[in-house]
Amino acid sequence: MKLQGKRALITGGSSGIGFAIAEAILAKGAEVAITGRRLDVLAEAARRLRQGGRRVESIAADVSTETGRETTLKLALEKLGGLDVLVNNAGGVRAGRLEDATEAEIRTMIEVDLVAPILLTRAALPALRASKDGLVVNVTSGIALVAAPFYATYAGVKGGLAKFGESLRRELKGEGVHVMTVYPGATDTPMMRSSRAGPELGFTREPANAVAAAVIEGMEQDAFEVIRGGEARAKMIALNREDPAALDKRFLDLKPALAEAVRDHSAL
Template identity: 45%
Template sequence: MELSDKIILLTGASRGIGREIALAFAQKGGKLVLAGRNQEAPDETRAGVERAGGEAIVVAGDVTDAGWRQSVIEKTEQTYGGLDILVNNAGVVSAGWLESLSEADVEQQLQINLMAPILLTRAALPALRQSSGAAIVNISSIFGLLGMPFYATYGATKAGIAHFGEAMRRELVDQGIHVMTVYPGATDTPMMETAGLGDKAGFAYDTPESVAQALLEGLEAEQLTVVRADDNSQSMLDANQQNPRQLDEQIREMKPKLEEAVANHRSM
């Protein structure tokens, strides 16, 4: 897929992986619509996009709001004349024993990580169908491939968005819209500042720049998935397929350290 001069709608564009995705598209001359919950942080990303050679507007709002979802599609078409790529990147996390999570945290993860991207995709489809080279990119997680304790709700949303993408790929296979799912591992972003998965649980942190670059390379090659797994994560993914009971025992042994590592992991 040729990525030069594409029109991209990107949620969660304020920081971390989203910000780096925006900057990577900007280097291809992209025209970006940057979505975030407030105006100030996406404005900083917009300035970076313009310095990198792209164009950008900011449309702040709540991805869970139906009116905002429709308005951001309309604003994209009004500003740039269409839409080529939708990147569903916005996400939140609240880790811990399931019964210790508030209902509000459970519901918000479901709404932002799963319901909102499904409904935004639904709203974007008419515009995407008008593009000669359209794509939908859903940002899942390694925890969407590997169920881990203390991330039951988060993992459910990330597995859900992955299966949504797979189903939509097959639904749209004859309509000129490519669908790709990206599975980042633990990544050095503000979302991970309250987690201790590196020092305490042995996961090697990726960089948001590397994830963004892999995303663009995946689109250019029309890959179906992009998996960013460190050696520890990959060995666990392999074990989960080959001998899940053995992995259960491995995780049982590491669970006390994992519980300590994620005790304060919350980014909502």
């Protein structure tokens, strides 16, 4: 895909990976609409993105709600005059032991990380088809490829989003809409601030702009997926497929320290 002149809607675009993707796609000559729930953060993000005279629209909405999705798509289409790229980036996490998570926290992850992108994509498909060069980008997580303990629900919904994208890519093949799935590793974003897991536990954080650069490259190459984490992640993925018991043992050794490090990891 050539990004020059494309019209992109990025959910959760006011911070973290979403903001970095917005910066990167604007630099390629695209027009962007970002969404966010916090008006002050959204306004500041839009101000920063508009520097240099770039076309940036901001939409205050919660895409986990029906009203928020309707508002998001309606305003994006009105302000941009159509839609070529949808980036489903908004997400939330609550780590820790499953029995310590409340039902409300579990349902929030399901709604924000899985239901919202499915329903927003469904609503956006007519506009993406009309583009004749449409693209859906689903930002999942490396945990969708190698599930870590204490992230059971998060792994479930991100894994679900990944398979949703794979199925939809095949469903839309030949219809002018491509689907790409992104698997970030640990990234230095506001979502990770409450996590104390570091490199010693396998959570080596990279800058959000590095993830965004890889996403843009994937868009331009019509890639099926973008997997972050380098050789170490690739080895874990292979081990998880070939000898999952060995990976279970590795996680068993890390469990006490990991449980403590992610006990308070929450961004919902």
